[in-house]
Amino acid sequence: MGLPVGRDPAGRARAELFLISAVVTVLVTRGYLAATGYPKIGGDSGLHVAHVLFGGILMLVAMLLVLLTFGSAAERLASLLGGIGFGLFIDELGKFLTSDNNYFFQPAIALMYVIFVIAFLAVRLAPPPRQPQPEVCLGYAYTALADASLGRLDTVHRRHALELLAGCEQDSEVTAVVELLSRERAVPEGRVTRAGRWLLRTTQRLLLTRVAQWLVIAVFVLQAIALIADVVVSVVEQDPGVSTSSNFVDWATALTGLAVGALSVAGVVQLIGRKRLAALRTFHLAMLVSLLIGQVFLFAESQFNALPDLVFNLLVLAALRLTLSAYEARAAAGS
Structure with a gap:
């Protein structure tokens, strides 16, 4: 239960x-x-x-x-x-x-x-429910009506509630709530929200340009070279007198870097071969490995000195997510 x-x-x-x-x-x-x-x-x-x-x-x-x-x-x-x-x-x-x-x-x-x-x-x-349940749709719609009673219902909240209600089983209660929501006056989006949406659209368009794609290649080529070189240097300069825990962190960092470097090289090869969607997915996987595994060991070893690397990876991941979503939307529209 x-x-x-x-x-x-x-x-x-x-x-x-x-x-x-x-x-x-x-x-x-x-x-x-x-x-x-x-x-x-x-x-x-x-x-x-x-x-x-x-x-x-x-x-x-x-x-x-x-x-x-x-x-x-x-x-x-x-x-x-x-x-x-x-x-x-x-x-x-x-x-x-x-x-x-x-x-x-x-x-x-x-x-x-x-x-x-x-x-x-x-x-x-967390996987979303395959089919929105009527009680969930109505519950969300009632929160929109609660916002309307306070004079705080915005257009995005109302639109989302109406879309949810349109996708669930129709009955008299759903119809009545749809009518109520449709009549309610929504508060226009604020300047900050509109500016954020404009910035998102503009960034996505810029990331789809040829210059941006060459920058992506350059970033991942340099990253692959740096990571693989770092692994080689770590192996050559490994001090056998260092404690076991330090050795473990060093080796874990090196192996993660090697994996990210290999994925970066694979993505560059795919991109040169004009397999853009596959390349973006490989780059995305490389960033996830770096963030979810490599960054843990970097923080364990360097603490907050690893923060610039985290910020850089997050920015690259955000750019990849925007670009990847645009290419997946194009692929879905063309299929």
Whole structure:
């Protein structure tokens, strides 16, 4: 017997907001503490108010928002505050894992990264229902009507609700809700939303140009050369006196780099052979291997010094996702 709940079609976006705000909070917190010399709230009074307490308070506020209010705006605010609170909590992971409350426990950064990756994969890879259930469609539509009662119903929310209702089994209740939603006046999209959509479309068009494709080839060729060269140097300069744990991290990093380099070479060969869709999928796989496996060992070894590499990989992955979705849409339209 399953839980008496339905999956919210807008839940993925809120979960991603939660995770993004948590990651940004960790980065901002660590950066601020490093820049200010790790000050303590409480000073020399003998008290130390850890920021995990503020994280707990924010998560409590987020929970109370969900329990005491309604409307998508309140849900988004709860996701944001809950993510900030979770970021403040997880940032002190090293203290929870060591007997001496060591905030600088080296594996903590890698463990944080693994936790965020697992959470992100759970959100992104959860299979959507094959056929929307009528109760799920109606539940989402009623949240749209709740927003309308608050004067906060936007065009995207209404359109999505109407599309869901059109795809489920029609009955008198569905018809009545469709009529109500169709009559409700939606709030126009804000300037920020419109600017974001324009930026997304413009970026996608630029990524489909020939210049962008040659840049992709250049990036992955250079990456393949750098990674394979790094593996060779690591093997040649390996010090047998280094501890087993360090050897393991070095070898794991080297093998992951070799795999990413090999995939990059394979993708370049496919792209030169005009197999663009296959090449993009290979490049995408290379970035996923780097992010989901290689980056863990980089954080374990270098901690936040691995952050620039993470940012670069995320930017490349985002560009690949946009380009890949455009090519897949073209392939689907041509079939």
